[in-house]
Amino acid sequence: MMMELTDFDKALLNLLQGSLPVCSRPFAKLAEELDTDEQTVLTRVQELKKEGYLRRIGTFFDSNNLGYKGTLVALKVDPSKMQTVAEAINLYPGATHNYEREGRYNLWFTLLTPDLETEARILDEVQSLNGVEDMLNLKANKKYKINVQFKLH
Amino acid sequence: MNAESITELTELDKRIVRVLQGEFPLVAEPYKTLAEQVGVSEETFLERVKAMQETKKIRKMGAVLCHREVGFKANVLVAWEVPESRLDEIARHMAASPSVTHCYDRNTAPGWPYNLYTMVHGHSREECEQVVKALGRECNVSNHVMLYSKHEWKKTAMRYFMENE
Numbered sequence: 001m002m003m004e005l006t007d008f009d010k011a012l013l014n015l016l017q018g019s020l021p022v023c024s025r026p027f028a029k030l031a032e033e034l035d036t037d038e039q040t041v042l043t044r045v046q047e048l049k050k051e052g053y054l055r056r057i058g059t060f061f062d063s064n065n066l067g068y069k070g071t072l073v074a075l076k077v078d079p080s081k082m083q084t085v086a087e088a089i090n091l092y093p094g095a096t097h098n099y100e101r102e103g104r105y106n107l108w109f110t111l112l113t114p115d116l117e118t119e120a121r122i123l124d125e126v127q128s129l130n131g132v133e134d135m136l137n138l139k140a141n142k143k144y145k146i147n148v149q150f151k152l153h
Numbered sequence: 154m155n156a157e158s159i160t161e162l163t164e165l166d167k168r169i170v171r172v173l174q175g176e177f178p179l180v181a182e183p184y185k186t187l188a189e190q191v192g193v194s195e196e197t198f199l200e201r202v203k204a205m206q207e208t209k210k211i212r213k214m215g216a217v218l219c220h221r222e223v224g225f226k227a228n229v230l231v232a233w234e235v236p237e238s239r240l241d242e243i244a245r246h247m248a249a250s251p252s253v254t255h256c257y258d259r260n261t262a263p264g265w266p267y268n269l270y271t272m273v274h275g276h277s278r279e280e281c282e283q284v285v286k287a288l289g290r291e292c293n294v295s296n297h298v299m300l301y302s303k304h305e306w307k308k309t310a311m312r313y314f315m316e317n318e
Contacts, residue, residue: 017215024184053218053219061174109307138262139260144248149254152223
């Protein structure tokens with residue numbers, strides 16, 4: 001059973017989703033904005049993390065600007081082979097999200113690689129996995145938005 | 154971002170990326186702790202982080218919530234078929250919706266005409282469907298597929314510059 005979020009928690013989480021200050025005492029700075037003290041903020045962030053409210057706190061990188069290549073791959077997989085195919089894909093460190101979905105293409109994963117040669121090699125390997133019947137390589141041309149924020153009221 | 158800014162990533166920057174992608178220390182002076190792991194001063198570390206923010210290598214410092222835990226229990230990936238001439242305008246409109254967390258323009262493939270992808274989050278499947286319906290109406294786009302997830306096989310954060318580990 002999860003604890004109930006207080007108004008203070010919601011204000012803290014809304015702030016934290018927006019940004020964590022880049023300075024020597026970031027939690028003291030957040031505390032100022034929330035009209036409280038550093039230790040209160042730190043303790044509560046630790047608790048919220050422990051309770052499972054925070055998926056991740058810290059740094060989110062732009063993969064393209066770090067020099068990585070990314071793509072979204074859609075597979076049509078024989079349903080009886082789904083698990084072995086999905087697990088084989090999970091082994092690639094650059095396959096960061098892998099979801100079984102409704103529809104003709106029933107397995108979708110994102111792939112990040114340091115270069116296009118690595119990407120091509122992995123896609124070749126994936127395409128030849130037993131149970132993979134079709135594959136779409138859906139490269140992004142432009143990213144209009146990546147902003148996972150849930151405003152809490 | 155052009156090729157030049159990518160080559161600007163020094164060995165020090167890569168070491169900083171490696172510690173930043175690990176656990177963020179929930180202590181009073183987190184950057185000092187991380188700087189010690191890299192072996193530089195806190196001042197240098199903060200300076201490099203700010204520089205990587207300015208060059209957009211870091212897109213966000215902060216938190217991402219577990220969406221289910223905070224009540225956003227439903228989400229759907231929607232692939233839209235949008236006329237090329239209106240793609241930019243429509244993508245911008247959809248990206249402006251708070252329910253849309255990701256919005257990418259992607260290549261099509263034979264038999265797969267969809268060129269715009271949005272991830273829509275809501276408190277329920279009904280809410281997601283209402284949002285998608287409204288977006289389609291507002292943008293005058295009817296052809297789309299709703300790619301609901303049936304099973305999560307993997308969801309992790311990328312670990313950069315670890316290829317030789």
